[in-house]
Amino acid sequence: MVQYCSGDNDTDVVRFLDTLTDRTGAKAYRLASKCDSAGYTLNRMTGQCLKVVLTTKSYVDAKQYCEDEGGVLAKLESTERMIGAINITLIYSDKNGYLVGATDIASEGVWTWQDGTPVEGIDVLFNNYDAKYEPGRPADCGSLYKSVRIGDNRCFEKRQFICERRDLEPL
Numbered sequence: 118m119v120q121y122c123s124g125d126n127d128t129d130v131v132r133f134l135d136t137l138t139d140r141t142g143a144k145a146y147r148l149a150s151k152c153d154s155a156g157y158t159l160n161r162m163t164g165q166c167l168k169v170v171l172t173t174k175s176y177v178d179a180k181q182y183c184e185d186e187g188g189v190l191a192k193l194e195s196t197e198r199m200i201g202a203i204n205i206t207l208i209y210s211d212k213n214g215y216l217v218g219a220t221d222i223a224s225e226g227v228w229t230w231q232d233g234t235p236v237e238g239i240d241v242l243f244n245n246y247d248a249k250y251e252p253g254r255p256a257d258c259g260s261l262y263k264s265v266r267i268g269d270n271r272c273f274e275k276r277q278f279i280c281e282r283r284d285l286e287p288l
């Protein structure tokens with residue numbers, strides 16, 4: 118099918134480009150974006166600008182790392198965003214999740230993203246199981262797993278993590 122680009126602004130051009138595919142059905146181009154230029158990866162399905170950090174850090178240090186780059190630990194508030202992040206991170210096992218921005222540090226059992234919005238509408242497994250065995254060291258920090266869920270971990274445990282920069286999203 119022939120596609121025409123009739124728009125006269127950047128948004129229309131981007132939408133037009135997004136319709137192009139090659140013979141295999143794959144996207145035929147890679148849109149250069151501020152996200153890519155900053156060393157992040159643009160999730161083209163959601164527009165989310167993500168970076169996987171393979172150096173393991175505790176939650177506090179991971180959070181600081183993302184903030185030092187002008188971002189936050191990733192907010193994955195939909196299944197689509199969780200799947201997109203899994204594809205970008207190339208998570209291949211559920212052994213260790215990737216730290217994201219979900220925590221109940223402020224109030225046990227009340228899970229929020231770093232911007233304060235509640236964690237809801239996605240598959241989570243927050244059982245604080247560690248607290249039963251190790252009082253004083255509860256599981257308050259969320260990690261993304263290949264099984265498309267976010268589970269709770271103890272915050273001092275060092276893990277790889279995912280930052281995001283919403284300021285670099287293309288549209």
Ligand SMILES: [Ca+2]
Pocket residue numbers: 221222225226245255256257258269
């Ligand atoms: Ca907890």
